[in-house]
Amino acid sequence: MKFVDEAEITVQAGNGGHGALSFRREKYIPRGGPDGGDGGRGGSVQLLATEGLNTLADFRFVRHYQAKGGQTGGGKLKTGQSGEDLIVKVPVGTMIYDAQTEEIIADLNESEQSVIVAQGGEGGLGNTTFKSSTNQAPRKITKGKPGDARTLRLELKVLADVGLLGLPNAGKSTFLRSVSQATPKVANYPFTTLYPELGVVSLGVGSSFVIADIPGLIEGASEGAGLGIQFLRHLARTKLLLHIVDIAPYGDEEANLLNDVNTIVGELNHYSEQAGADLDKLDRWLVINKTDVVLDEDRERISQELIAALNWQGPVYTISAISRNGTQALCNDIMNYLEAEQKALEKEVFVSIPQEEQEGSQ
Numbered sequence: 001m002k003f004v005d006e007a008e009i010t011v012q013a014g015n016g017g018h019g020a021l022s023f024r025r026e027k028y029i030p031r032g033g034p035d036g037g038d039g040g041r042g043g044s045v046q047l048l049a050t051e052g053l054n055t056l057a058d059f060r061f062v063r064h065y066q067a068k069g070g071q072t073g074g075g076k077l078k079t080g081q082s083g084e085d086l087i088v089k090v091p092v093g094t095m096i097y098d099a100q101t102e103e104i105i106a107d108l109n110e111s112e113q114s115v116i117v118a119q120g121g122e123g124g125l126g127n128t129t130f131k132s133s134t135n136q137a138p139r140k141i142t143k144g145k146p147g148d149a150r151t152l153r154l155e156l157k158v159l160a161d162v163g164l165l166g167l168p169n170a171g172k173s174t175f176l177r178s179v180s181q182a183t184p185k186v187a188n189y190p191f192t193t194l195y196p197e198l199g200v201v202s203l204g205v206g207s208s209f210v211i212a213d214i215p216g217l218i219e220g221a222s223e224g225a226g227l228g229i230q231f232l233r234h235l236a237r238t239k240l241l242l243h244i245v246d247i248a249p250y251g252d253e254e255a256n257l258l259n260d261v262n263t264i265v266g267e268l269n270h271y272s273e274q275a276g277a278d279l280d281k282l283d284r285w286l287v288i289n290k291t292d293v294v295l296d297e298d299r300e301r302i303s304q305e306l307i308a309a310l311n312w313q314g315p316v317y318t319i320s321a322i323s324r325n326g327t328q329a330l331c332n333d334i335m336n337y338l339e340a341e342q343k344a345l346e347k348e349v350f351v352s353i354p355q356e357e358q359e360g361s362q
Helices: 172-179 230-235 257-275 296-310 327-352 355-361
Strands: 006-012 045-050 064-066 086-091 094-098 104-108 114-118 149-156 162-165 197-202 208-213 240-246 283-289 316-318
Touching (some): 006 114, 045 094, 045 104, 162 172, 162 230, 172 197, 172 208, 197 327, 208 327, 257 296, 283 296, 296 316, 316 327
Parallel strands (some): 006 064, 045 086, 162 208, 162 240, 283 316
Antiparallel strands (some): 006 149, 045 114, 094 149, 197 208
């Protein structure tokens, strides 16, 4: 199925049922009085984050979702049946916006998390409700209230721990294939990756993390060149970025690794500024790939020259994704990094808990 990460839909909750105007009419009871019941409540529309879904493609075909209305009340104090809620399943990681105001309604980033996006209308009141000592035969009822209606914009951001950055053909997809069970398309031409791919890296029982690969960026992507930068949103939830660089682009004698790195950094900064994101503030590791195509002495020289030119202060790895040389050590270090980040987060949360609650939990 085609990958779709944006969609616009309209939702309509059910209207409430009207209250009933009815009087008790039975043999030998000439003055039975009012017995009109209330109307039923309209059904609400609810969005539910569901595992197993990874695209918003279904919303390209069905754009309108309407819950059932409540039934009208009846005689003999019968309350109308409430309308059934409509549950719409969306992928985990879906952000929901009001299309008119651009206000964020919910961020469904956990499985089975849900939100009501359109509230069903209240049922109307039957004439029994208006009975009083001074009004023994009321003919007044109220109509059911209309259900909410709104237009929503859905935006999917995949959930991953690590994101891959790089120019087209830098070897990102090959790296993903070599360290996980994912099978993204790999070929010796640019833009083989047309949409985000996810892969789970397993390093043993209880030790795994998720990597997200997005289409390669080129200079001018922020202005729409190539595939643009629309897929960068999928790296927003990651904790670490791997910046993969091709050490010797095939057939490109004028290749300049410094320019390659700076091109990606420039597009990353431009996107963060445009979207108000913090991608440029995420930890980023430099991964020099395809080292199997150059001599050992050239690999060392090129790597050192690039590090010096960039004044790079972060971690640097030299790997060959296709031969898996260096990939295991890189994945082990990633796992250690993620575990350390998780422990630091847990410690921060624990410190923020009041002292009396900490003592009670011990």
